[in-house]
Amino acid sequence: MNSIVWIIGSAWPYVNYVPHLGNLIGSALSADVYARYLRLRGEKVIFVSGSDVHGTPIEVEARKLGVDPQEYSEIMHRIVSELFKRWNISYDNYTSTESKIHVRFVQEFFLKLYERGLIFEKEDELPYCPKDKIFLPDRFIVGTCPYCGYWPARGDQCEKCGSLLEPRQLIDPRCAICGSVPEWRKTKHWYLDLKKLEQDVLKYVESNDRLPENVKTMSLSILKAGLKPRAVTRDNRWGIPAPFPGAEGKTIYVWFEAVLGYISATMEYMEKSGKSVEDGLKIWKDPNTRVVFFIGKDNIPFHSIILPALLIGSGEGYVLPYTISATEYLMYEGQKFSKSNRVGIWIDEALKIIENVDYWRFILIYIRPETKDSNFSWDQAIDIVNSILNDTIGNFIHRVLTLIKRRLEGITPKITKLEKHDEDVRDEALKVFREVENLYYQIRLREALHKAVDIARIGNKYFNERRPWDVLKNDRELGSSILGVGLHLVKMLALSLYPVIPESMSRLWKMIGYDKDIIEHGWASGYEPVPEGLKLGDVAPLFTKIDKEEIKRRLDALMKDRAVRWSRKFPWEQVIL
Ligand SMILES: [Zn+2]
Ligand SMILES: [Zn+2]
Known part of the structure; x- marks a missing residue:
């Protein structure tokens, strides 16, 4: 029995808005592909995430709309959950930071850190908007950058020159919500003493050889510059009440509580599965457990430094991340995704232009910004769908299946007679199949997908040269054995592509004639040919070409409609109604 449990976690979307394609590829979609791949290998997987619902941006957004932040975030959580379902993201538990288990867990966790002497309090002067009656953290205060003169630079960072800023440094600071001049008010905050944990975290990052280059480089450069204490409380009303003595009215900073959601979501999953929250905790404290995170690169420090620091600091023996897959940035037609500049496509909109989710999943993994930025x-x-998915993959699969249907009465053949060329082709494909397996395992998802397409290329070339329809006329045994090899390649393709396009490949599995689900057969079954004597199901093309003009027409309509949609109270209410 395999006692390893894989916890797959994708970054928790902040639901003041629905995710765009760049968010999706970095977190939920990449994680889903990996989770599906592991399940195909027969691994025990718990795939978790949830909506990050607390904090200032949601509080401000809700206030603008005149609704309660709780009500606002519940609606947004339902919308985002529904969209993930439509994208076939196979979460075992997609929850929210408002879940009771999460709130209790976070409070107990921080109290523990406090008792262990890792949290201290300090008074500070922070900007406060007298009109909105809130303190203005991070991006809620804007002003002129003292380094480059850019306006509006944010309170934590200048977008133009990248300098890290303190609100005090901004020239002519303003409230980002109403434009008022802020006052400076004294307020007390609770800080995590990261300095005390720095060496342990450094040891973890240095010794973890599985962390990819981009994660390791960024983490080490931050750690070597030295960690400063960071405030874990905020003056927000909308959030998890800080549990420290004297911290009444303060909440835990969203970033520090959302990362703990991976644990509370596992606890909640275990409870929902008829076990207990303690069983979820046990998994997180079992050294055999492998925790893998899927995030965009802007989230690296919170997953490679802050979360490990919290886990080590608790002294509870939690496992630290086994590895972290962080994507670079996805650009949209050469520009940065930006809601305010209306650049990009959001995941609700995407499905209105191309309805087939598998097409989207294939496109996005095919261009996944794995080691460098990439462009949508x-x-x-359109080219990826038409020439790769349809012409190369779909065509090969369809050729094999229709030949078996027409020439072998739709019954899968026995491979009894092969010539050297046929054996070579099969062995070459098997070698590629093994490479795909290794690439997936190493979370090189884009490379795995590109490699998988080679199986179809090998198959097309083989059939063009070998002409099994001619061979069948003179040597039925050899001809049907060749179709058997072709069908074996189709099987390898089905398994290789299942993590990326699960719906189509489950359909293909049925077409081949299997009764049981592809997951039950598993990855290893790909090293064996399809057994003889199965009856093919209904054979139909899996993919069709998409029409460039039609896409353009839909895109134009979407952009026109967007102005109206985005001015509505809840732009996505039609999603859930
Ligand atoms: Zn600047
Ligand atoms: Zn204001």
């Missing part, structure tokens, strides 16, 4: 363009997306 409609021309390339």
Whole structure:
């Protein structure tokens, strides 16, 4: 029995808005592909995430709309959950930071850190908007950058020159919500003493050889510059009440509580599965457990430094991340995704332009910004569907299945007679299949997908040269054995592509004639041919080409409609109604 449990966690989306394609590829979609791949290998997987619902941006957004932040975030959570379902993200538990288990867990966790002497309090002067009656953290205060003169630089960072800023440094500071001049008010905050944990975290990062280059480099450079204490409380009303003595009215800073959601979501999952929250905790404290995170690169420090620091600081023996897959940035037609500049496509909109989720999943993994930034363009997306998915993959699969249907009465053949060339082709494909397996395992998802397409290329070339339809006329045994090899390649393709396009490949599995689900057969079954004597199901093309003009027409309509949608109270209410 395999006692390893894999906890797959994708970054928790902040639900003041629905995710865009760049958010999706970095977190939920990449994590889903990996989770599905592991399940295909027969691994025990718990795939968790949830909506990050607390904090200032949601509080401000809700106030603008005249609704309660709780009500606002519940609606947004339902919308985002529904969208993830439509994208076939196979979460075992997608929850929210408002879940009771999470709130209790976070409070107990921080109290523990406090009791262990890792949290201290300090008084500070922070900007406060007298009109909105709130303290203005991070991006809620804007002003002129003291380094480059850019306006509006944010209270934590200048977007133009990248300098890290303190609100005090901003020239002519303003409230980002109403434009008022802020006052400076004294307020007390609780700080995590990261200095005390720095050496342990450094040891963890240095000794973890599985962390990819981008995660390791960024984490080490931050750690070597030295960690400063960071405030774990905020003056927000909307959040998890800080549990420290004297901290009444303060809440825990969203960043520090959302990362603990991976644990509370596992606890909640275990409880929902008829076990207990303690069983969820046990998994997190079992040294055999492998925790893997999928995030965008802007989230690296919170997963590679802050979360490990919290886990080590608790002294509870939690496992630290086994590895962290952090994508670089996805651009949209050469520009940064930006809601305020209306650049990009959001995951609700995408499905209105191309309805087939598998097409989207294939496109996005095919261009996954794995080691460097990548660009989404409609021309390339259409080309990927038409020439790779349809012409190369779909065509090969369809050729094999229709030949078996027409020439072998739809019964899968026995491989009894092969010539050297046939054996070579099969062995070459098996070698590629093994490479795909290794690439997936190493979370090189884009490379795995590109490699998987090679199986279809090998198959097409093989059939063009070998012409099994001619061979069948003179040597039925050899001809049907060749179709058997072709079908074995189709099987390898089905398994290789299942993590990326699960719906289509489950359909293909049925077409081949299997009764049981592809997951039950598992990855290893791909090293064996399809057994003889199965009856093919209904054979139909899996993919069709998409029409460039039609896409353009839909995109134009979407952009026109967007102005109206985005001015509505809840732009996505039609999603859940
Ligand atoms: Zn600047
Ligand atoms: Zn204001």
